[in-house]
Amino acid sequence: MACSIAVSTPVLSAASLDTYLSAVNRFPLLSQEEETSLARRYRDEDHLESARTLVLSHLRLVASVARGYLGYGLPQADLIQEGNIGLMKAVKRFDPERGVRLVSFAVHWIRAEIHEYVLKNWRIVKIATTKAQRKLFFNLRSMKVGLNTLTPTEVEAMAAQLKVKPEEVVEMETRLGGQDMALQPSSDDDDDSFSPISYLTNADDEPSRVLEGEQNARLRTEGLATALTALDPRSRRIIEARWLRETDTATLHDLAGEFGVSAERIRQIEVQAMKKMRMAMAEA
Helix, strand or coil: CHHHCCCCCCCCCCCCHHHHHHHHCCCCCCCHHHHHHHHHHHHHHCCHHHHHHHHHCCHHHHHHHHHCCHHHCCCHHHHHHHHHHHHHHHHHHCCHHHCCCHHHHHHHHHHHHHHHHHHHHCCCCCCCCCHHHHHHHHHHHHHCCCCCCCCHHHHHHHHHHHCCCHHHHHHHHHHHHCCCCCCCCCCCCCCHHHCHHHHCCCHHHCHHHHHHHHHHHHHHHHHHHHHHHCCCHHHHHHHHHHHCCCCCCCCHHHHHHHHCCCHHHHHHHHHHHHHHHHHHHHHC
């Protein structure tokens, strides 16, 4: 697992969430003396069993913190799992000599991991990328009451309280209220013409691309005509009958009967004619 701390915790899944919560609540709490002793032994001796005990005794804390993020519509099991990663990071960095309990130190790391998970999964497109935007996202979510749009007075009040510009509050509220939309809807959708992909520019329709395509087609046609004139009548007849008809193309045996030679000889003439045509088209 993360942080190089191998900790065997109860299996966590959506189906067994109640069992998991019951299990973590049975792990005993540590006194400050026990906690300090275990933290020192892990720090000084890299004793992983001590780290494991510290993690297990604080799993109930992670579950408690994760419950505060259920309003984002994400699975509680996933929130807890991410919080557990934050807890292990906290145990790895915990300094027992500072006189602070692990619970106070770990809360920051637990929330940081859950915050990152929420921001990555609450919307397909990230709505907060900078540290300031992330802070504003969570503060605005907790402060806003109801689904109505904020009034100018409420925007000013929140901006003053959060120490940001009113424009930033308005922008984040707009992002919060936005919904994910499929770039290209399913084939049974009747509103295909209104999907975002319908408004994207088709690069093939650009004037330069159209002109280039027409020029290439003209050059290929002219080059093919020039290459055919370089062939003797028999070779030209074989190429036209084999490759330049849209329907009713001739077989090797058909042409063999026409010219009174074997099918293998027709194939050899065809191969030589194709080589000569490629060279003529390359020169053109």
